[in-house]
Amino acid sequence: MKRVFLIVLDSFGIGEMPDAANYGDAGSNTVKAASTSQYFRMPNMKKLGFFNIDGVEIERPEEDWAKEEVTPVGAYARMTEMSKGKDTTIGHWEIAGIVSEKPLPTFPDGFPKELLDVFEERTGRKVICNKPYSGTDVIRDYGEEHVKTGALIVYTSADSVFQIAAHESVVPIEQLYEYCEIAREICEGKYGVGRVIARPFEGEAPNFKRTSRRHDYSLVPPNTTMLDQLLEADLDVLAVGKINDIFAGKGIGEMVRTANNAEGIERTLEYMKRDFNGLCFTNLVDFDMLYGHRNDAEGYAKALTYFDEKLPEILAALKEDDLLMITADHGCDPVTPSTDHSREYTPLVIYGDKIKKNTNLGTRESFADIAATILDYFDVESKVAGKSLLPEIM
Template identity: 25%
Template sequence: MRRAVIVVIDGFGIGATPDAGPADLGMNTLAHVADAVDLRLPVLASLGLGRLVPDAVEPVQEPRAAYGRLTPVHIGADTYMGHQELMGGGLSRVEFRLMEELGDDVAAALRSAGHTVEPLVVGQSMLLVDGAVVVHDNIEARARLNVNVTASLDDIDFDALTEIGLIVRRAINVSRVIVVGSRGYDVDSIRSHIVHRGDGHIGVDTPSLGVYNEHYQVRHLGLDLPIERQLPMRVKDQGGDVVLLGKAADVVRCEGATLENIVPTDGVFDAAVRHLDGLSRGLIVANVQESDLAGHEQDAARYARVLATVDARLQELLDRLGPDDLLVITADHGNDPTSGSSRHTREYVPVLVLGQQLRPVDLGIRSSLADVGATVAELLGTEPLDSGTSFAREILCSSM
């Protein structure tokens, strides 16, 4: 096979995993969106999504795609870790620490670079940099996974904010440093939106602060993982083109890839269609971020609208699939918009795989998100990845 498209619906869970903690028991992003809103997803239903969550989507007798559940291996529920897992692993270097443990290293690195650093609140772990930028624990994912660098773009431009984020990134080994900026608030507003999650986990409630408006900008700064053994670089090494769209342009690394960091869902699909029309051989990874934002905002109606847009736009990709192409639809973690919290939820995620050479079989419950990368690597004929078990032989038509 020559071309693969992987669509990652960010925060699209389909039920709590057996190892989910007490806060995530009973979570089911898709089912709870369907409970709250009249949800109609005819394209995803035709591919087999209803076989996975029949209470949310009407199951069809003969799905067009292979369908199954993926179990996250990475700790908690995280976009960066989830994408690394989907692309083939390399998670062993990640450290799990809070700002109360990291603060001295972060402050020293920032001061060495000429910045002023002081506590945002005396006695707490959050740092105020140059009187405008707050470095704090991310509270939207599991504790110890990520650190946020948050500011108002009324006080600092995004490029300067990102430079501060890069200094923080080089100083610590948590999975992600997330640089977040928007307009319409100030440092006092940030102070008034501090949330204590317990056990030293303290951060800023960015959805309630109002960052997810039309001025929202974000950079996801990941660790320097062995990308040469992940799917995108494997495709590049065999001469294919790689296109990373949406949040994937931030959280997935590939030297020489085409990057378009787009937030609006229609914009992501516009780019995916455009690049697929011009791609002769290679890989497109497109992340739909607005579903995750709706989960953070606890807005089931917005989540349903995003899914409806995804469903409508998927048909354009399906219409463009040739005999040597495959389409994968999956997710990185859950983000139940009815959970009562802005945090990600630990859930199974769906996997739907379609191609003219592929059979629509039940894939069951897979043991890792990395099975997606391993399968696509085998179907595209690349070298093996760091992790994952391919199900290519389960879905390939017997005549191939």
């Protein structure tokens, strides 16, 4: 029995890629930004080799845990995004073996009237806002109008997203999900955004607050992924957090949604106690949703420290033939003026009883090396992009 636990620390970038300026992200470095906080501590990731990855910089080298010299017990690499983009969908697709040659469409001036006319007709509700907006700012600025009129707050961002915010007392959550399904149907072709996102909120003005019942409706991956191949080989594919949503259920055998990082870690630990043969794929979204997008470096640092504190429990639950892989899908620097994702390298740390200790895999050409490595580990001939790291780490 073999098991792989692949954990995505959503938005945990480790420094700008060479083409970052083309995306408006020159100088972005998510981990360095988070490390400026007094709450930043990652001694367990240090032991795995995270701080030995090419180019990783932090601002707290004077602290005891950062000064301590340790020989890493894992393999580690700096991952390059080969796809054209910097969003969740394209990042996860590449982790699963799909390289996207073209970026998904974005709408910096809002969605065209012809699309919204169809949406309004299908839902029976008017639309307000229709601009790129921060998710917390948009309910502050449009929440009262929505509550008074029942019009849906539709907005986007620098990412390829069609987001619908609605107060749960005005639009019941299941109805909001139905509206998102309508949007997913009509957002195709040139309007084929990566994700339609339900953004429910509650409370009273001026203290509206988003709830945890967010739900993503993604494009179906256009090609075969690692997940598809694992299922076809009669292996288990378990999805924790928004993984099922990101892949539109394609290639997923079993799934559980989560409200936050803490629950995502707990659900992963529960799967670690089960016997299965295959992959457990986890996304921890708080880094991105609660801290990166809100330019909250202190919160980001606390979330990283919390994950690091849970690592010993995760490592202790691994069995002899298990692999743990920790990575990210893009950056989201919490100290730059932008609240959007950033075009950054991402980390990869690999640990297991059979992994060569202190193996520096350098800078890889694609996130897809992760998919190729996992397929290789399960003796499944790869039909996806990427080069297996297995010969270098076993």
